[in-house]
Amino acid sequence: xxxxxxxxxxxxxxxxxxxxxxxxxxxxxxxxxxxxxxxxxxxxxxxxxxxxxxxxxxxxxxxxxxxxxxxxxxxxxxxxxxxxxxxxxxxxxxxxx
Numbered sequence: 001x002x003x004x005x006x007x008x009x010x011x012x013x014x015x016x017x018x019x020x021x022x023x024x025x026x027x028x029x030x031x032x033x034x035x036x037x038x039x040x041x042x043x044x045x046x047x048x049x050x051x052x053x054x055x056x057x058x059x060x061x062x063x064x065x066x067x068x069x070x071x072x073x074x075x076x077x078x079x080x081x082x083x084x085x086x087x088x089x090x091x092x093x094x095x096x097x
Contacts, residue, residue, distance in 0.1 A: 027096035029058075032066065034082035034089055039069040041077040045095065049075030052095035064089025 021027065028045035046052065051073050057066055064087045069079030082089050 021094070025096045027094045028052075030078065030093050030095060032080050032091055032093060034064060034066065034080060036064065036082060036088050037085050039071060039079055039081040041071075041079050044073070044076055044078055046097065050097060051075060052078065052097055054096055056094045056096075058092050058094055060089060060091035062089035063087030066091050066093070 030042045030045060032040060032042055034040050044051065055068065055078075060066060064082040064084040066089055067081055067083055069081040071079040073079060078095060080093070
């Protein structure tokens with residue numbers, strides 16, 4: 001009987017190469033546009049009152065600086081702040097549990 005390990009390894013490798021960020025984390029994308037030195041609220045994309053614990057900025061335009069805002073996140077809204085005093089900024093953020 002032939003050893004199935006090599007073909008299994010090839011098949012597993014092919015599957016793992018196709019996994020995306022979303023396949024590995026429970027995450028959602030949110031888009032924001034934030035005026036200079038302002039905080040904005042964004043609707044929490046998770047249902048059931050689940051509050052994301054982390055975020056990752058995946059794209060950003062403008063001269064601003066997007067960070068988590070000082071207002072606490074809750075089951076309804078997430079808050080992001082642009083800390084730049086002059087420039088507004090827009091971006092796409094992945095939030096995940």
